[in-house]
Amino acid sequence: MNRKKTRLQYQRKREGKTNYKKRLILLQSKKTRLIIRKTNKHILAQFVDYKPDGDIVIVGVSSKALEKLGWNYSTKNIPAAYLTGLLLGKKAQEKKIKEAILDLGLQTSIKGSKLYATLKGVKEAGISINASEEIMPNEDRLKGKHINDYYSKNPDHFSKYKKNKVDPKNISKDLEQIKIKILK
Secondary structure, eight states, X not given: OXXXXXXXXXXXXXXXXOOHHHHHHHHHTTSOEEEEEEOSSOEEEEEEEOOTTOOEEEEEEEGXXXXXXXXXXXXXXXXXXXXXXXXXXXXXXXXXXXXXXXXXXXXXXXXXXXXXXXXXXXXXXXXXXXXXXGGSOOHHHHTTHHHHHHHHHOGGGOHHHHHTTOOGGGHHHHHHHHHHHHHO
């Protein structure tokens, strides 16, 4: 009998959850990793250290935490991602984290996306992360001007905001108020 030996890949690689080459490069830097993930409803961000027994989460934040601070808008848009990054950066400073390396995992890296809005928030909180300003969203998008413009053309698409009695025209003003609360 002539049987071919097949080498079974790691389970997370087979499932398409981990790119081990990319992970190894990040781990070789020996820096704390800033992990940013987006779901259908929220933005998740955390600072993680590698340990041989398993990664240790130092501090983590979900955009759902913004609701406790008075954020009544969507927790998955660019302004919410920015505020989530700012909140995480503030908490990371309390844990004495000064620098990190960005880990986006298998997510597609798109210039000006929610992922980079979160990164900008973390950087503005005072954490040193090597990233170009060119990939960050511009100030208008961070303040939600694009949401306000879209609302003026299609108010019917904002039924949840109407239900919660929130006006997207005030998103930049509310963003500044939440930003002040976070930075206190």
